[in-house]
Amino acid sequence: MKNLLFLLSFLFVAQLFAQHSSTVTEDFNSDGTEDTLRCSYEIGSNFGGADCELTDGKTKKKFTLTNYGCFCAIKKRVSVNPELREKENEHFFYNLKKDVLPKFRSTPDQSLLWIINSSLNSQKLKEHEYFDLTFNPKTAWRQEEPEFPSTYYIQMGARTLSKIIPEEKTTSVKPESSDQRDFLIYYGDTHFSSESGKTKEFIPVAKNKSYEILKTAQGVIVKKDNTYKWLFVTDMDINASPQKLRWSSIEEVVLHDNSIIIRQSLAPDPEYNIYVIDIETGLGGRLKIDFDYLLEKGIEIPDLKPEERFSIIDGMIVIGKKRHKMKFPLTEIKQELEILIKGN
Structure with a gap:
């Protein structure tokens, strides 16, 4: 019986955490001496990624590249040792990138551009x-149909990347020179279900005479006539996120005149965020919600019905039930957004 329990425990842990490694011995730089590339690939419950180390057989120098990080992150920085970019190490660099990075893209798509601009203007x-919290992505209307986000990486200046991803969340090489460039991986596939057989699609959620609102698992788009732009993308460094991005974060989107209101899941945390975004300017704000007030009244968030978690009644955003409700007047909120817009 003890052995059976041990086996069941082992199988359960193995489902949550898996790791494998590979070793390749080859003369990567054609200098007559074999080099060694070792990579470990880790898939945990909340963290994972690839760690690769390439050892120069002649000089014994070691070069590394990793994309290890949290599954809650829709983007990751991959820092590059400047020495790895030198001409004599180009073959090492190529082989490390091949194992650590997805496909390359020269420019970001509009959803990643929303993240980059909002990171710099929040x-x-x-x-x-x-x-x-407020964010101003400074987005413009685009003339074509919206592009489906995908997973890829771009190259950016290291100093700019340090502003986009907080210093404590990266292991970037210090100090950063003005011409140093690193990589930004964008996990755009998390906008769509990973279930087998599912195709990528934007889901219509609301429409009025001026706008049509579409959503993905992690973002919101607006269409106007033959134009579109992104209004919101879940990003842990800007606005928070669920613990795993295989869970959808966009739970509810309401179109209200020239604004949208979004309810964002922070699963498994029962608390959630609500954002109000001006469609034309793109500027948005996160409501200051006092969930402790509900707890003080004996109200647990999981016990709230969907309409009690968030509804619009008589021009008010309402959270709570019975006599214990938090109310946010939409007219005043929109006026405050206009003031913030003028300040930007």
Whole structure:
């Protein structure tokens, strides 16, 4: 019986955590001496990725590249040792990239561009009455049909990347020179279901005489006539995210005149975020929700019905039930957004 229990425990852990490695011995740089490429691939419950180390057989120098990180991150920085970019190491660099990076793209698609611009133009607020975060992606209407996000990497200046991904979440080479370039991986496939047989699609969620709102598992798009733009993308460094991006974060989207209101899941945490976004300017704010107020009244978030978690009643965003409700007046919220827009 003990052996059976041990086996069942082992199988359960193995499902949550898996690791394998590979070793390739080859003269990668054609200098007459064999080099060694070792890679480990780790798939855990919340973290994982590839770690590769290539050892120069002649000089014994070691070069590394890794994409290891949290499955809650829709983007990751891959830092490059400047020495790896030198001409004599180009074959090492090529083989490390082949094992660590997805396909290359020279420019970001519009969903990643939303993330980049919002990262550089977001602000946390402490004293504001309604918002604790604002972001301004400075998006423009595009003339073509929206492109499906995919997984790829781009090359960017290291200093810019340090502004997009907080320093404590990266192992970038220090100090960063003005011409140093690193990689940004974008896991755009997380916008769509990973279930076998599922095709990529934008899901229509709302429409009025001016706009049509579409969503993915991690983002929101608006179409107007023959144009479109992204209004929101879940990104842990900008606006938070679920623990795993195989879970959809966009739970509800409401179109209200020239604005949208989004309810964002933070699973498995029962708390959630609500955003109000001006469609034309793209500027958005996250509502300051006091969930402790509900707990003080004996109200557990999982016990709330969908309409009690978020609804619009008489021009108010309402959260709670019975006598214990938090109310956010939409007219005032939109006016505050306009003030913030003018300030940007």
